Amino acid sequence: MSSVLYQKVVKSFGALNVLRSLDLAVPDHKFLALLGPSGCGKTTALRILAGLDMPSAGKVFIGERDVTRLQPRDRDIAMVFQSYALYPQMTVAENIGYPLWIRGTPDAGRKAKIGEVAAILEIGHLLDRRPRQLSGGQRQRVALARAIVRDPAAFLMDEPLSNLDARLRLTMRGEIKRLCQRLSATTIYVTHDQVEALTMADFVAVMHGGELQQMAPPIEIYDRPANRFVATFVGNPPMNILPAALSEKGVIVAGKVVPLDAARLAACRAASVAEIGLRPEDCSAAAADTPDALQGEIYVVEPMGNETLVNVRLEGGNVSVRAGREFRGVVGESIGVAFDPANACFFNSAGLTAVHRVNNNGRVT
Ligand SMILES: Nc1ncnc2c1ncn2[C@@H]1O[C@H](COP(=O)(O)OP(=O)(O)OP(=O)(O)O)[C@@H](O)[C@H]1O
Ligand SMILES: [Mg+2]
Known part of the structure; x- marks a missing residue:
């Protein structure tokens, strides 16, 4: 696991400035929730770290390494998308094992590791099924299993619970928190749900209009908001x-x-x-x-x-x-x-x- 650093990261799409000089440091082994309203630039920030988008200016580091110009596959991170992005033609086992297969991990080692993460996420009985034969919550677990199957330097999660019904969202919120604590994994978790951010994270980074408003532990965000936006965005009723x-x-x-x-x-x-x-x-x-x-x-x-x-x-x-x-x-x-x-x-x-x-x-x- 490694720390993550955004250094003066700017991202524009044509005339639209989506990130305006983002500075953000996630300490090693910590869980950071990136919180903000729709359109504030959360997904863009994650995609830049994952290497799926290039910043217009600035740098990103994973550990000591400047990864700004590296290909996604060379960055050693795992990303869980809102849509899960499972391969429909593959079984659950093949989906989970895919990142290892890409890296040429031998069959026996791959099988053992698939079994291990499937056990952690309690989906061992689903390994032969295809994604279409799973419920939303089961698919979500498979996507998590695929992310943790190789020990990446950091986990990136983009609203991984938003496709689940309210009850399951509540259960999975606790499960993901437990999982990340167990793995002691450096995690950036994007959400627009302030309850998710407060309940799950070690640190909350509140964004608005492409700018970081405040980064602090959840209680501090709640008790000592830096400004009116943070004060009213966090808390229900506001x-x-x-x-x-x-x-x-x-x-x-x-x-x-x-x-x-x-x-x-x-x-x-x-x-x-x-x-x-x-x-x-x-x-x-x-x-x-x-x-x-x-x-x-x-x-x-x-x-x-x-x-x-x-x-x-x-x-x-x-x-x-x-x-x-x-x-x-x-x-x-x-x-x-x-x-x-x-x-x-x-x-x-x-x-x-x-x-x-x-x-x-x-x-x-
Ligand atoms: N490829 C793109 N081309 C042009 N504009 C884009 C592109 N990707 C994102 N945007 C714009 O950048 C802004 C930020 O988008 P982003 O997806 O990062 O927001 P978000 O905070 O993740 O929002 P949400 O909570 O709705 O997912 C939005 O105004 C969006 O329309
Ligand atoms: Mg988004």
């Missing part, structure tokens, strides 16, 4: 964003002054804060006339079984609140929204996070 102004004592949100301690207020002032960000779980439903709560009106109530999502219309915009399962408010009712400003983050007018939530040490950052 972080609430409201216009914010400063007063002598605190921040003015939805027509109400919420007191801030002196250090936080000074940090907000220095940064010319324009908006406040609040996660739904950091907001709570309060009685309509609660003194320090924002005042609003219930817009939608969504019982989820274990909790209730309440959407509240405030001056300045709507917010989502995670309330308990016992929540009994009805649409149109007046309601208070309470929050601890220590859990809020603040954005400047450029959309960058100027003041983060207070961390565990009580340090203002």
Whole structure:
């Protein structure tokens, strides 16, 4: 296994700039999720690493090796595509063994290795079938088996779960995570599903418009988003964003002054804060006339079984609140929204996070 490095990688298709100087380093043995909305350049970034596309500028390294100009077969990586790309005329065993056959691995060694990876992925009983005789989840396992059958320097996976139904996706999410931990494999996993990224990865790289927004461990992406885009792309329901102004004592949100301690207020002032960000779980439903709560009106109530999502219309915009399962408010009712400003983050007018939530040490950052 090896580390992976993108160095100032640019990719344009004619006038369309798809990657605008991508710098990204994936440490050896780590699982990186490349997360971003449709069209942000995720697949393009993977294809450049795999050698299926050439960058317009910049370099890619696998381990110490500059592989930018190498043929795909000389890069020692394995890629799992969304479509699985199995050979329909071959059996499962032949599909899995194909990368070894190409390399001239003798029959006996190949057979043993096929058996070994088929056992890991629990598809040993399917080896004589053709891909058309398999379910989506079984095909997906075969594609994974084919990727791990030779020990590549890195695994690249492009939305490998997107063709599966919701239930199977959930199961395979855990299975792939286990598999990658067991193999201790350097992995780049492309997804537009923020839950997949957070649950599976050691690091999440969030992309938008061909640019890397932030790369960090999942919890940091969630708790300390670099900007408004990351803050709202990760989390479901997304972080609430409201216009914010400063007063002598605190921040003015939805027509109400919420007191801030002196250090936080000074940090907000220095940064010319324009908006406040609040996660739904950091907001709570309060009685309509609660003194320090924002005042609003219930817009939608969504019982989820274990909790209730309440959407509240405030001056300045709507917010989502995670309330308990016992929540009994009805649409149109007046309601208070309470929050601890220590859990809020603040954005400047450029959309960058100027003041983060207070961390565990009580340090203002
Ligand atoms: N061969 C190509 N020629 C021209 N434009 C392309 C080509 N490949 C990709 N693009 C464009 O580049 C942009 C990024 O595409 P890419 O496939 O990398 O996005 P993505 O992040 O993988 O999106 P998705 O989540 O939908 O798969 C898109 O606007 C796409 O239309
Ligand atoms: Mg894609």
